[in-house]
Amino acid sequence: xxxLARGQRLNEVRVVIPYVPDRSHMTKKESLRTLLILEEVLxxxxxxxxxxQLADTSNGGRHAFHLMTLxxxxxxxLLGAPGVFPKKTDDAxxxxxxxxxxxxxxxxxxxxxxxxxVKATHERLLRLGARxxxxxxxxxxxxxNEQFFLFFFFDFWLGGPAPSPN
Numbered sequence: 797x798x799x800l801a802r803g804q805r806l807n808e809v810r811v812v813i814p815y816v817p818d819r820s821h822m823t824k825k826e827s828l829r830t831l832l833i834l835e836e837v838l839x840x841x842x843x844x845x846x847x848x849q850l851a852d853t854s855n856g857g858r859h860a861f862h863l864m865t866l867x868x869x870x871x872x873x874l875l876g877a878p879g880v881f882p883k884k885t886d887d888a889x890x891x892x893x894x895x896x897x898x899x900x901x902x903x904x905x906x907x908x909x910x911x912x913x914v915k916a917t918h919e920r921l922l923r924l925g926a927r928x929x930x931x932x933x934x935x936x937x938x939x940x941n942e943q944f945f946l947f948f949f950f951d952f953w954l955g956g957p958a959p960s961p962n
Contacts, residue, residue, distance in 0.1 A: 809953045810843045812871070813852050814859045827863055834870065849953045851875035851900075853939060854910075858882060861917075868893035873953060877902035877933070877940060878910045880917045887924055894926040900952050901928060904936030 814830040834848065850871040852860040857879020864874045865885060874897060881890060899921055903914040914930070921928035929952070936944055 808950065810837065810841075810848045811953070812848055812850050812860075814850075814856060814863055827859075827866065830863065831867065831870065845870050846872050849873050849875065851877070851949070852879060853877045854879075861885075864897070865889050865893045868895075868897065871897065873898045873900070875900040875902070875949065875952065876914070876917075878904075878907065878914045878938070880910075880913050887920075890921070891924040891926065894921065894924070898927040898952070898955075899929070900949070901930045903930075903932055904938055904940060905932040905934050906936060907938045910938060 812830065812834050814827070838844070838848070848871050850860050850864055850873065853876070857876035858881075860874060861876060861879050861881045862885070864871060865881070874894070876899075878901070899918075901914050901918040901921075903911050905911075911932070918928050918930035933940060933944060
């Protein structure tokens with residue numbers, strides 16, 4: 797509910813969240829399933845790849861970041877809250893995937909396990925010339941609670957200034 801601003805502004809974007817129900821790591825088969833669902837949604841409800849936003853959290857964030865490196869042409873932007881690239885992802889692959897795409901690196905201010913890696917991902921992206929923003933969510937841990945209203949994600953998805961909850 798909180799990820800999609802409780803339905804407000806939802807008609808303005810298409811957001812792909814590569815959810816894996818059992819919290820496992822995404823396989824090639826599940827990545828393909830995500831892409832097939834994306835095509836079905838665009839065919840049924842309209843939209844264009846250049847307006848589809850890729851987002852997720854935690855291991856799903858890892859999946860989203862990996863999926864962006866596989867088929868960047870299918871997405872307009874990348875948002876992790878948190879999310880990071882798989883450990884051995886080559887800089888050239890990352891730079892090519894994000895050439896014209898913005899990345900939102902969000903992490904709970906109290907998420908001591910992920911915060912250093914998310915910050916390092918942001919700094920790496922800046923070094924590679926990517927458009928990246930780093931935001932810490934006040935009072936939040938690893939998984940954002942439902943009281944945390946994420947309406948500002950829509951500003952990011954629609955190409956506005958780098959919004960933050962602060």
